[in-house]
Amino acid sequence: EGIAPPKRILFPPEKICMVWQQRQRAGAGLFNVGNTCFLNSVLQCLTYTPPLANYLLSREHSRACHQQGFCMMCIMEAHVNKVLHSPVSAIPPLAVLKVFRRIGEHFQPGREEDAHDFLCCTVNAMQRACLSASNDLDLSSQSTTIVYQIFGGFLRSRVTCFSCEAISDSYEAFLDVPLDIKAASSLTAALEEFVTPEHLDGDNCFKCDKCKKNVAASKRFTVHRAPKILTVCLKRFDCFTGGKISKVVEYPEYLDLRPYMSQADGEPLQYSLYAVLVHSGVSCHGGHYFCYTKVSS
Numbered sequence: 360e361g362i363a364p365p366k367r368i369l370f371p372p373e374k375i376c377m378v379w380q381q382r383q384r385a386g387a388g389l390f391n392v393g394n395t396c397f398l399n400s401v402l403q404c405l406t407y408t409p410p411l412a413n414y415l416l417s418r419e420h421s422r423a424c425h426q427q428g429f430c431m432m433c434i435m436e437a438h439v440n441k442v443l444h445s446p447v448s449a450i451p452p453l454a455v456l457k458v459f460r461r462i463g464e465h466f467q468p469g470r471e472e473d474a475h476d477f478l479c480c481t482v483n484a485m486q487r488a489c490l491s492a493s494n495d496l497d498l499s500s501q502s503t504t505i506v507y508q509i510f511g512g513f514l515r516s517r518v519t520c521f522s523c524e525a526i527s528d529s530y531e532a533f534l535d536v537p538l539d540i541k542a543a544s545s546l547t548a549a550l551e552e553f554v555t556p557e558h559l560d561g562d563n564c565f566k567c568d569k570c571k572k573n574v575a576a577s578k579r580f581t582v583h584r585a586p587k588i589l590t591v592c593l594k595r596f597d598c599f600t601g602g603k604i605s606k607v608v609e610y611p612e613y614l615d616l617r618p619y620m621s622q623a624d625g626e627p628l629q630y631s632l633y634a635v636l637v638h639s640g641v642s643c644h645g646g647h648y649f650c651y652t653k654v655s656s
Contacts, residue, residue: 362513362530362584365499369489372508377587379655380413386442386654388449392456397474400650401481402452404634405441405548407652408588410509415439426491429461431484434571474636474648475535479566482510482534502532510534510590515583518565520576525569528590530583546591546610552620554581583622589616589630595638603640610635 385407389399405411414420415436424433438454459466463480466472489504490496502511511534518527536553543549555580559565565576595604618630633653640646 361515361528362411363497363499365503366497367493367500367503369493369496369500369503370505370508372503373491373589375410375505375508376413377410379409381416381655383412383443383655387445387447390451391450392451393469394471395452395626396648397472397477398455398459400456400636400648401474401478402438402442403652404478404636405435405481406442407634407654408509409633409655410550410587412439412443414505416443424488426488427469429458430488430491431458431462431481432488434458435481435485446594464601471645474593474638475537478590478601478636479534482506486534496533507532507534509588510586512582512586512589513584515581517621518559518578520565520570521566522570522572522574522614526559527568535588535592536582537594538590540593540595540598540604540606540608543608544606545608546593546614549593549608550619554579556566581623582616582619583621585616585620585628589614603638 377621388394389402415432416439418436418440420432421436426431426433434454441450441454455462456468459468462484463477466477466480481525486501486504486506490501493500493630501507502513511532514531515535516529516531519525520527538546538549538553540549543552556577558575559578560575564573565578566572567574569578593608597604610632612632614630614632616630617623617625620628634650635652636648636650638646638648
């Protein structure tokens with residue numbers, strides 16, 4: 360399918376269970392410990408991600424982990440077990456706060472950070488922890504960790520030359536899909552815009568390998584390999600004004616990703632909504648984060 364097969368499988372895909380293996384009541388809430396609402400909201404969304412929670416609750420990672428010092432998987436394992444097994448109504452996320460700067464060097468304790476940035480850094484830190492014992496792996500093998508098998512997918516960029524109609528495909532791994540919402544009032548409209556071909560011309564023309572010259576072309580992104588858990592980020596920061604795009608963007612409880620795939624004519628690819636992370640406030644430079652998550656039923 361255009362992506363090289365992995366030389367090594369780091370985590371057996373058949374061991375990933377997409378539904379809760381044990382029924383869990385709603386776990387403890389998280390205290391806001393001085394501008395930590397962004398961190399708390401991200402942690403709660405990850406805690407209630409069934410395939411990740413199943414793995415962390417099994418404590419399989421820590422039993423086999425030989426990493427010295429900082430290991431984000433061990434920290435998340437301890438955090439998720441504490442939240443879901445705690446007899447109290449709320450706890451401070453101390454284990455994560457202790458390693459805050461290790462998750463992202465640019466994070467400053469006590470400062471309100473961007474929740475999407477913190478999510479990306481946390482998932483990347485978990486990915487690095489899964490790769491710590493494996494050196495010199497090809498990119499396809501790196502995408503076989505449990506973290507990448509849960510959250511990761513591949514995008515295809517297809518450029519079609521208008522002169523000779525030659526097709527050039529390239530592939531890019533992703534852990535989330537950032538969507539422009541300036542012209543979209545719904546998630547499906549934003550996805551439609553995401554896969555709409557872009558015209559390459561003038562200063563932005565394409566160097567065609569077949570024509571051996573700069574030509575006009577079209578470029579189209581599609582989801583080539585879908586993740587098990589789809590993370591979508593609605594881009595509410597307006598780069599031109601520096602303000603927040605505050606309009607309502609509708610999203611469905613069930614989403615069929617099939618129309619946005621490279622193979623758009625296959626079986627439906629249904630996703631069920633289980634977590635929403637919300638920024639409340641008129642500006643991107645302040646405000647409050649909170650989240651809604653589904654517990655096991």
